[in-house]
Amino acid sequence: MERLKALKWNHIIEALIMIVIGCVLIFWSNASLVIMARALAVLLVLAGGVMIISYFVHKERTIAMSGGFALGVVVAVIGVWIFLKPDTFTDLIPKLFGVFILLSGLMNLWQTISLIRYKYGYWWVSLILALITVGFGAFLLFYPSVVKELLVKFIGGFLAYDGLSNLWTISRLGKFERAVKGEMKDAEAVDTTAEIVSSDSAEK
Numbered sequence: 476m477e478r479l480k481a482l483k484w485n486h487i488i489e490a491l492i493m494i495v496i497g498c499v500l501i502f503w504s505n506a507s508l509v510i511m512a513r514a515l516a517v518l519l520v521l522a523g524g525v526m527i528i529s530y531f532v533h534k535e536r537t538i539a540m541s542g543g544f545a546l547g548v549v550v551a552v553i554g555v556w557i558f559l560k561p562d563t564f565t566d567l568i569p570k571l572f573g574v575f576i577l578l579s580g581l582m583n584l585w586q587t588i589s590l591i592r593y594k595y596g597y598w599w600v601s602l603i604l605a606l607i608t609v610g611f612g613a614f615l616l617f618y619p620s621v622v623k624e625l626l627v628k629f630i631g632g633f634l635a636y637d638g639l640s641n642l643w644t645i646s647r648l649g650k651f652e653r654a655v656k657g658e659m660k661d662a663e664a665v666d667t668t669a670e671i672v673s674s675d676s677a678e679k
Contacts, residue, residue, distance in 0.1 A: 486645055493638035500631025504624045507631075509561045516558035523551025566619040573615030580608030 526547025583605035
């Protein structure tokens with residue numbers, strides 16, 4: 476019983492933490508992005524540092540060790556750059572996806588031109604889809620800060636929702652368990668009363 480109570484409280488605490496993190500991501504999305512970027516930067520610097528130190532610790536100077544040293548330097552430099560310019564790094568990710576999607580949309584436009592040449596009746600459907608793809612890619616490319624904040628808010632909203640849904644489920648389970656325990660106690664009381672009545676009848 477005590478173990479079940481401990482697990483229940485663990486789930487409640489986890490749900491509350493998720494709600495708090497979700498709210499932070501929703502209301503302080505830009506600051507959260509900077510913190511996450513710098514946390515990643517610290518991890519990269521540490522990883523690069525380990526590779527560099529490993530090169531000097533080992534006496535052997537193989538090609539693999541030299542490659543690990545070079546990779547460590549690159550990783551550490553990238554980590555320092557991200558730490559110093561987190562906004563530039565977070566803007567870069569939507570831009571990269573934007574370029575990829577924009578190129579895909581332009582390719583779809585070229586395919587639409589081929590459909591027009593072939594006199595395909597529903598070429599306009601392909602045109603609409605291509606324009607939507609191009610538009611979305613351009614939006615990612617030219618408005619990366621809006622995209623990344625919306626993405627963080629979406630993640631925060633999902634975490635808050637997940638935490639609230641977990642709390643609701645836990646509360647329902649607690650209510651159901653109390654109801655079952657109450658029914659079991661009532662059944663035990665009835666059985667005890669029946670046994671007492673039966674013993675009195677037997678004595679008579």
